[in-house]
Amino acid sequence: MEISVGILAAQEINVFFRGEYRESTTSTLYTQKLKLSWKEGQVEVENTSGIRLLSLPLCFCPQEADSSTFELSDVTIGIHFHWERKENQRFKGRLKIIAENGQLRAVNILDIEDYLQSVISSEMSAMSFPELLKTHAVISRSWLLAQRAKAECRKGQTAQTNFINDTSTYIRWYDREDHLYFDVCADDHCQRYQGIQKITAPAVRQAIEATRGEILTYQGEVCDTRFSKCCGGITENFENVWEKNIHPYLKSVPDTPEHTPFSYDLTQEAAMERWVKEKPNVFCHTNDKNILANVLNDYDQETTDFFRWEVYYTQQELSELIRNRLGMDFGQIEELIPIERGPSGRLIRLQVVGSKKSRIIGKELLIRKALSPTHLYSSAFIVEKKTDDDKTCGFRLIGAGWGHGVGLCQIGAAVMSYKGYTYREILRHYFPGTEIEQLKEK
Template identity: 55%
Template sequence: MQPNIEVGVLMAPEFSFTLEGPYRLRATGKIYKGPGKAVLKNDKWTLWINDIEIATSLPAELEPVNYQKCSFELKDVVIGINFHWERKENQRFKGMLRIIREEDHLTAVNCLPLEDYLVSVISSEMSATSSPQLLRAHAVISRSWLMAQKEKEQKLKEKGSYETTIERPGERIKWYDREDHLHFDVCADDHCQRYQGITRASTKEVESAIADTFGQVLVYNDTICDARFSKSCGGVSELFENVWEPVGHPYLTKVIDNDKLPEGYNLDLTGEAAAREWILNSPPAFCNTHDRQILSQVLNDYDQETSDFYRWRVVLTQEKIQELLKKKINLDLGEIVDLIPVERGVSGRLIRLKIVGTKGELTIGKELEIRKALSESHLYSSAFIIEKEQKNGELPTTFTLIGAGWGHGVGLCQIGAAVMGAKGYSYQDILFHYFRGARLEKRY
């Protein structure tokens, strides 16, 4: 039997919603429909429906009287949080609306069956009109990732603690994962998997992809794979332990995103010279494509605002880089003298970067912390080289970052997988290309 899933969708001191159809408040059994509002103010919480205050405690659970016919809409849901496409939109959902309190805000949690959740994820992470094999591959990895997270959550509860930061003299290493969420399974944004309810139009093809792979997951040594994915690996995928906690997963290894090795390159991209040559050029790869029809399968409307994902360039002035470091990671090193690569992963992504200033120096990592520190949102990836502009030994006036790929680069490369699907590869071929040594297994 398929499990249910709890998704944190909206977090705010107050939010508005509309119950489209009859919903039962579990605590009292009373039926409500229409517009509502949840408010946390001066440490007091109130629930309003049809402008009438409803007496109930938290968590408040509103369940549909008819799961198939009822839905609820949440107003002003923030999507792409802290990314360059961040914006608000109204979103509709099937299933239960649970309202909980987390510190100084309320959280709207959507509870529904896992397979229905996947229909939305596949339509939110990419176009619902993607190729059938790409849709099936993504259905399997999204299901695998989610079930692996639920198993991991149980282990973390048993362990009782989880560290995501390592600080020692001159170094701050931090990583980000779904362990930030304590009161639901996953969030609805890119931090976990994009989930936008039934807002994104689904298709019969998406529903068929979910049905045809129903209950299928990737496994390695009988354990469900923590199947990760990103937009574009930039030509080579990265190791799990170089992005998140220091745990190796053999199925999340270095993968050249091609059916053959590109000629003329030293593919040991942990070395600075090899990484520089790789990033400054545009080697052939599945994800090295400008085919708009293929890209539209993976990139939703706001994603298509990005065109330079395979190779990109960002210029930061001396003033801007100081401002970003203070604003994004609370770091004041004075004027910035140098950015020095300390350690690169197998894809050329920076794992540790030394920032040298007139007031001191600090090495930061892992990849997302580096991406956050040097951008108003996030750099596309941490696979970049640094070029400085300075005169006669003076302080650099600009730092140019020339980079590769979009995202952390671990696991499946969505654009690469889209190209593979267009080339006629099966969803099994796609999965086994990116997840080496894994196999498919039906778990329910």
């Protein structure tokens, strides 16, 4: 089974072929360096033999699929996040070049199992615990197929509204429906897919082989298996982050061993305040560098305060930040008032009160975008307003977790694997009521 992955969009794309690649429309063979440039709806193809102007789309097919790879220069990873950077990446399979929004888009077409080897090595260290690698192989495969099925169901349908914007409320949620020309993208918006250079350990291939074709299902349907870096101690309901579709297997679960009592009602402010200021005994609460190095890639290890964190803004800093991030002038921010929280304590709706206007914003990702130059770690935070002579001077946000918190908690799953849980037990913990089934090839 093949999938298509959107890698890079730019006015100019530089490719280096390791092996011979045949361009399908002209049957021309290409090797080594190739520069592709957008030229008013066409593509200028330049190599040592000269320059040709061709129509889109183009498809470059390897003549020796097992040994040939291609490299793309300056691929951005962590787009709009605090770890954003560029790197060169190598890929197996075919390279397709299409037109998208007035520029070129590089799309990689390859076998799903080859894709998964890179995904689980990109989402975490390739040296991760074997049961954790198996866990991620199953959920990455399942998530991909669920997105395909969703896209197929929505063909020909009117696009769903994903925002509410009026004088009192700005509610928006973000998913992956904007990918019209390929199955998934290569960054955190979908699943990290950073090429074959991330596949550095035999354990990755072994995990793929050990779970080959295994998917997670609920009542016979493939599961939309979401995951985030660290839930902060309890996971969130799907419908509180994305559209109002209830998935029983994506409900809030404490990140604790089965039958462990959990007495917090984090939808209430008093309980939420206690929760974020404590450090409860949950799976994802770990400072063990060996465990973290097993699950986090090098740039993820730059983040050390993911379980509990604090951010402080002066009133002026926060006012300018929100104005720039939302494109709305609230004046001087006077209050940040929690309106609605999910069971993990993540804010679904937050009222922003300024000297010029007041508005309720949500859902969780919009709140995170509004309150950080990149993305706030999570929306599971409390607000402490600082005053001087009864005048607002700043805001301290004290929070829990890293990411949306729905589904599998990667740090928690790493600790479970370290403690001896099998991948089946880990999946059962984070996706209650599900079954592991063998994918039926069509």
